[in-house]
Amino acid sequence: MIETKLVTQLKPIVGGKVFADVAPSGTAAPWAVYQQVGGKPTQYVEQAMAPLRNGLFQIAVWATTRSEATMKSLLIEREMLKLDMAVEVVGSLRATYEPDTKLHGAIQDFSIWENTDE
DSSP states (O other): OHHHHHHHHHGGGGTTOEEESSOOTTOOSSEEEEEEEEOOOOBOTTSOBOSEEEEEEEEEEEESSHHHHHHHHHHHHHHHTTSSSEEEEEEEEEEEEETTTTEEEEEEEEEEEEETTO
16 A cells, blocks of 8 residues: 555654654654645546556655755655655655744655555
8 A cells, every 4th residue: 555655665764753644743843744635546448447546645744944854855755766666756845834833844746656456
């Protein structure tokens, strides 16, 4: 499953703190969160689903400084391309800042394909 492989690949970058959708309250930075924000359905002409899954995953890393968020995001990009699935980087990272927590973020999207027959 895409999510399981993604979490395993990214945990070393952020000290094991990789979460679906949102980090638990009180989590110390840095951490990463991922969300599936779309994807491409795959079906045959005869309306049967192909044994493939595509997901457009958004990965956000949060850190106490801009430079740390950027560095972690670049490491995430490198590690995502090492997954044993077809991964396409969809654009460069986008920087953000959360004034309530005073955390810097870096967000990037990845299109990931997996064979669901395996």
